[in-house]
Amino acid sequence: MLDVLVGALVYSNLLALLAIGLSLMLLTCRVSNFAHGDVVTTGLYAAYTASVLLRVSPYACIPFALLAGGLVSLLSFLLVFDPLRRAGGGPVTLMVASMAVGIIIRYSLHAYADVMQRTLGVYTRQFVLSDFELQLAGLRVPGVLPLSSLTAAVLLVSLYVLLYRTRLGVAMRAAIENPQLAESLGIDVKRVFAIGWFLSGALAGAAGVFLPFRVISDPDVGWSMLLPAFASVVVGGIGSLAGSVAGAYVVGFSELLLSYLLATLGVSTAYRPLISFAAIVATLLLRPKGLSSLWSR
Amino acid sequence: MRGVEVLSFLVSTAVLYSVYLILASSMEIEYGELGLPSFAKAAFFALGAFAVGALTVRLGALLTGVALEGEFKLVSYRYATLISASVARNPALGLALFAVPLLVALPLAVLMGLAASYPALRLREDHLAIALIAFSESVRVVARNYEPLVGGTFGAGVVDFLAWLRSPWKELALLAVALAMGFGAWLVEYRISTSPLGRVLRAVRDDEVAAQAYGKDVARLRAQILALGSAMAAVAGVLYAFYAGTVNPDDFTVSRTFIVVLMVVVGGRGNPFGPPVGAAVYLLLDRGITLVKHYIPVPFDVNYLSYILMGLLLILLLLKRPGGIVPERPLLTLRRALPQRGSAAAPQQRGAEGGGPAGT
Amino acid sequence: MSRSPLFLAKNVSKRFGGVRALNGVTISVERGSLTLLMGPNGSGKTTFIQVASGLLAPEEGRLFFEGRDITPYPPHLRFKLGITSTFQTPRLFPSLSVIENVLLAAQGDRGFLGSLRGDEEEVVERAFEVLRTLSLDGVWDRPASALSGGQMKLLELARALVSEPKLLLLDEPLAGVNPALAGEIMSRLTKACRELGVTVLMVEHRLDIALKHADHAYVMHNGSVIAQGAPEEVVENPEVARAYLGE
Ligand SMILES: Nc1ncnc2c1ncn2[C@@H]1O[C@H](COP(=O)(O)OP(=O)(O)OP(=O)(O)O)[C@@H](O)[C@H]1O
Numbered sequence: 001m002l003d004v005l006v007g008a009l010v011y012s013n014l015l016a017l018l019a020i021g022l023s024l025m026l027l028t029c030r031v032s033n034f035a036h037g038d039v040v041t042t043g044l045y046a047a048y049t050a051s052v053l054l055r056v057s058p059y060a061c062i063p064f065a066l067l068a069g070g071l072v073s074l075l076s077f078l079l080v081f082d083p084l085r086r087a088g089g090g091p092v093t094l095m096v097a098s099m100a101v102g103i104i105i106r107y108s109l110h111a112y113a114d115v116m117q118r119t120l121g122v123y124t125r126q127f128v129l130s131d132f133e134l135q136l137a138g139l140r141v142p143g144v145l146p147l148s149s150l151t152a153a154v155l156l157v158s159l160y161v162l163l164y165r166t167r168l169g170v171a172m173r174a175a176i177e178n179p180q181l182a183e184s185l186g187i188d189v190k191r192v193f194a195i196g197w198f199l200s201g202a203l204a205g206a207a208g209v210f211l212p213f214r215v216i217s218d219p220d221v222g223w224s225m226l227l228p229a230f231a232s233v234v235v236g237g238i239g240s241l242a243g244s245v246a247g248a249y250v251v252g253f254s255e256l257l258l259s260y261l262l263a264t265l266g267v268s269t270a271y272r273p274l275i276s277f278a279a280i281v282a283t284l285l286l287r288p289k290g291l292s293s294l295w296s297r
Numbered sequence: 298m299r300g301v302e303v304l305s306f307l308v309s310t311a312v313l314y315s316v317y318l319i320l321a322s323s324m325e326i327e328y329g330e331l332g333l334p335s336f337a338k339a340a341f342f343a344l345g346a347f348a349v350g351a352l353t354v355r356l357g358a359l360l361t362g363v364a365l366e367g368e369f370k371l372v373s374y375r376y377a378t379l380i381s382a383s384v385a386r387n388p389a390l391g392l393a394l395f396a397v398p399l400l401v402a403l404p405l406a407v408l409m410g411l412a413a414s415y416p417a418l419r420l421r422e423d424h425l426a427i428a429l430i431a432f433s434e435s436v437r438v439v440a441r442n443y444e445p446l447v448g449g450t451f452g453a454g455v456v457d458f459l460a461w462l463r464s465p466w467k468e469l470a471l472l473a474v475a476l477a478m479g480f481g482a483w484l485v486e487y488r489i490s491t492s493p494l495g496r497v498l499r500a501v502r503d504d505e506v507a508a509q510a511y512g513k514d515v516a517r518l519r520a521q522i523l524a525l526g527s528a529m530a531a532v533a534g535v536l537y538a539f540y541a542g543t544v545n546p547d548d549f550t551v552s553r554t555f556i557v558v559l560m561v562v563v564g565g566r567g568n569p570f571g572p573p574v575g576a577a578v579y580l581l582l583d584r585g586i587t588l589v590k591h592y593i594p595v596p597f598d599v600n601y602l603s604y605i606l607m608g609l610l611l612i613l614l615l616l617k618r619p620g621g622i623v624p625e626r627p628l629l630t631l632r633r634a635l636p637q638r639g640s641a642a643a644p645q646q647r648g649a650e651g652g653g654p655a656g657t
Numbered sequence: 658m659s660r661s662p663l664f665l666a667k668n669v670s671k672r673f674g675g676v677r678a679l680n681g682v683t684i685s686v687e688r689g690s691l692t693l694l695m696g697p698n699g700s701g702k703t704t705f706i707q708v709a710s711g712l713l714a715p716e717e718g719r720l721f722f723e724g725r726d727i728t729p730y731p732p733h734l735r736f737k738l739g740i741t742s743t744f745q746t747p748r749l750f751p752s753l754s755v756i757e758n759v760l761l762a763a764q765g766d767r768g769f770l771g772s773l774r775g776d777e778e779e780v781v782e783r784a785f786e787v788l789r790t791l792s793l794d795g796v797w798d799r800p801a802s803a804l805s806g807g808q809m810k811l812l813e814l815a816r817a818l819v820s821e822p823k824l825l826l827l828d829e830p831l832a833g834v835n836p837a838l839a840g841e842i843m844s845r846l847t848k849a850c851r852e853l854g855v856t857v858l859m860v861e862h863r864l865d866i867a868l869k870h871a872d873h874a875y876v877m878h879n880g881s882v883i884a885q886g887a888p889e890e891v892v893e894n895p896e897v898a899r900a901y902l903g904e
């Protein structure tokens with residue numbers, strides 16, 4: 001049971017890091033970004049590569065993941081989503097474009113994994129990384145628990161401070177609210193959005209660092225987190241940043257706890273993804289505003 | 298021996314082309330014409346394939362009086378071979394095993410398509426797309442874990458329904474069946490696109506509210522188009538399963554849907570020639586890379602390159618030529634009513650022509 | 658009341674959040690008449706037209722057409738009964754050509770198989786006639802998105818006319834059309850409607866043009882009908898003047 005709770009918390013931390021980025025990209029470009037899972041994988045391989053080269057723990061390589069994820073996301077904004085948005089592409093067109101971006105990133109990582117395996121001589125597919133253990137209040141917990149919680153907390157609080165306590169944040173929220181008006185007030189909307197996309201990607205990249213400590217990893221692993229992350233956004237209420245963080249913990253804990261409960265009834269845990277898929281469909285149809293309807297009307 | 302290899306390469310390319318032509322035609326009607334992102338395409342495609350995977354071995358065993366022993370996932374391939382041997386002596390059995398899955402899958406697909414039109418009326422288009430993708434992945438997750446269906450991750454064997462034919466004839470027969478289905482589906486799409494119905498679909502896509510105000514029953518139209526599109530995808534699934542000789546749930550991922558969307562967008566949304574062009578471009582890239590892969594010196598699996606190129610192609614087209622290779626044209630639906638064109642003079646010319654309805 | 662009106666809206670209310678766009682509005686339209694609906698900006702005229710066409714559902718009140726209660730009818734069924742409405746800002750089908758826009762409105766819902774058939778010679782003829790009436794025949798093959806603002810207005814009107822409705826609900830058909838043409842259109846419109854026996858309910862600000870053709874007029878203000886009667890009398894009504902002056 002402790003394992004389940006630990007797993008749920010770590011998983012939710014990572015979902016939160018993804019979901020808030022997804023929300024930010026939805027708000028800035030109206031795109032449901034299907035490439036965001038692959039940005040996670042980019043962070044994963046960046047940190048993994050750095051840790052092999054520098055012979056340090058992958059945890060020490062989080063900055064590389066932040067940078068790699070941020071850059072990939074920024075590039076996709078500058079080269080694809082911003083031009084498409086300006087050309088008047090609708091949300092579905094942008095979504096299709098994001099799938100293409102995701103495919104490009106994912107298969108580039110596949111190619112990279114081949115190259116990395118050859119040149120660095122380490123496993124780059126179907127691998128897990130071994131974690132250290134920690135005594136916490138008399139319980140033995142894996143290091144990924146405190147570290148992912150700390151990372152998520154630090155990054156989410158920093159993002160909050162940035163958005164709500166700095167001029168850049170004011171500019172970004174103004175640009176989201178009304179790009180034309182913001183532009184006429186002298187805000188460089190493109191630059192502000194670009195920063196938002198970099199930050200979204202950086203958070204996703206950071207999430208990637210923790211994945212190999214929990215699940216068997218390969219270049220597809222980030223993609224498999226995408227729909228649960230969308231579930232977090234939807235459950236939290238599309239368009240609400242705080243909602244997507246709350247949604248991440250709701251979805252993360254429901255997935256693990258429910259599948260644990262069902263497993264005690266003899267249902268295979270392999271059906272676990274169905275929980276977040278069902279959450280997407282049910283929330284959209286029954287309560288389109290999700291959790292955010294609890295605090296805003 | 299080279300001749301046989303070339304033949305089988307050509308046949309398999311043509312069959313795959315037909316499969317994709319059906320899928321792309323259905324996506325063109327739903328997404329290109331009606332503007333409805335039916336991104337559960339992979340699930341409906343899977344439905345047809347699952348019908349084949351779940352039924353041919355079981356039904357074949359029933360009809361030939363063989364008792365199935367052992368877990369389905371472990372024995373389906375063995376029995377598939379066994380029953381194929383019976384088909385070799387009994388063409389009627391082969392035809393029955395081809396027809397029954399089709400007849401089972403079609404009504405199921407229609408029902409599921411109608412069910413999918415329920416959220417289609419209530420959700421914004423991008424939310425609908427996400428919901429359908431979630432649904433599609435749910436189908437896959439269930440299929441890969443519920444082993445009695447099509448053997449879970451083991452997959453299921455498929456009876457060779459053409460086992461009664463000998464080598465070049467067998468391939469040619471499969472080719473004929475595939476091309477007939479592929480071009481049949483495309484003709485359906487062409488007919489819809491160029492008829493007044495196509496005009497109505499594009500009107501709903503352009504402005505749903507205005508279409509309602511001018512008397513179109515948008516809800517009914519969506520349900521009908523989704524039912525049709527889903528049935529077409531299921532037909533593609535049946536064909537694909539018989540072609541592949543095996544059914545594996547993990548073949549029906551979101552990427553499959555994406556590739557079909559890619560064909561429609563690359564070919565040209567709203568143009569009936571979009572699907573054949575888009576499917577051809579995709580296969581040229583995919584097969585082309587398979588053909589030359591031994592000559593490309595890269596330190597990784599060359600197949601990854603074809604995916605990357607495909608993604609780049611799509612993005613470049615969206616940016617530089619959003620209408621696709623053959624963009625949509627207005628006046629499409631007037632071909633038959635207006636044989637003579639030419640701007641202002643046309644009404645008068647028409648008066649002079651005065652002919653009855655062409656075509657039909 | 659000896660004979661029932663063609664169209665009757667009884668006590669209709671519609672709210673947008675806190676805004677009461679319609680507040681117990683009762684409007685009746687006599688068969689064969691041209692009824693004018695006036696009122697300052699934001700008084701609820703467009704809302705009323707959309708409630709009448711079925712695009713908006715009222716919270717209260719009932720709508721009758723030829724004596725039948727059509728309140729629960731969706732827009733396409735109202736169209737089928739013979740009610741056609743236009744939009745204040747044209748909502749064309751931009752990727753269709755001008756003639757296709759008109760053809761689309763010329764027929765109701767012919768069903769899936771019905772509209773697969775291409776036999777529309779007669780309808781095409783009718784569509785071109787309407788385009789000629791509105792001087793749009795020169796641009797028949799352009800995509801609707803390529804039209805000028807005034808032409809878009811005319812195309813919106815063409816779509817409405819071609820459907821040959823019993824009741825035509827027009828939302829400011831003359832706004833944005835140049836004055837010379839506007840007078841011309843109004844004359845043609847009233848002539849066509851008289852000939853075809855079309856009843857018209859028209860929202861219009863340009864009283865100079867519209868008033869002389871109208872048989873009856875309603876004035877709305879803040880979601881309520883504040884005056885009705887013969888057009889000339891209504892415009893003389895002091896309360897109407899006050900509403901327009903904004904008090
Ligand atoms: N979709 C909507 N959502 C919220 N409020 C609306 C909506 N449509 C109309 N309103 C409000 O309802 C009121 C009536 O609007 P309506 O458009 O019916 O006025 P109108 O008489 O047609 O004005 P105009 O002469 O400017 O066209 C206005 O206060 C308007 O702001």
Ligand SMILES: [Mg+2]
Pocket residue numbers: 702703704745
């Ligand atoms: Mg108005």
